[in-house]
Amino acid sequence: MLWALLQGESSVACLAELAGAAPTAVSQHLAKLRLAGLVKGRREGTFVYYSAADDHVRRLLRQALFHADHLDRGDDAEPAAAIRAVAGD
Known part of the structure; x- marks a missing residue:
């Protein structure tokens, strides 16, 4: 959800x-x-x-989903840069 x-x-x-x-x-x-x-x-x-609720919650959700997805894939990529690219931050 x-x-x-x-x-x-x-x-x-x-x-x-x-x-x-x-x-x-x-x-x-x-x-x-x-x-x-x-x-x-x-x-x-x-x-x-x-x-x-707000931008902070959206960022937290994106980070959590990114983390879960990359744990599943065994990806060691730097999450912060990839999250910023996906989130447009």
Whole structure:
């Protein structure tokens, strides 16, 4: 879900479809992520659209995903330079 939120804001229904999970489970996870300050919600009518809380959270998520991906590949590349290139920082 967090990877999806790096792409932009999304509704519970979209996130549930992407994750292959029930909307109620996704909603519960989002509530916990919101309490932790990692995501924020924007209400539009009856829908709530979620996104990463801020630029700091987006950078942390990119770094965590980069790290996990390169651990899987056994890549010893310097993560900071690659993250900046991917993130456009």
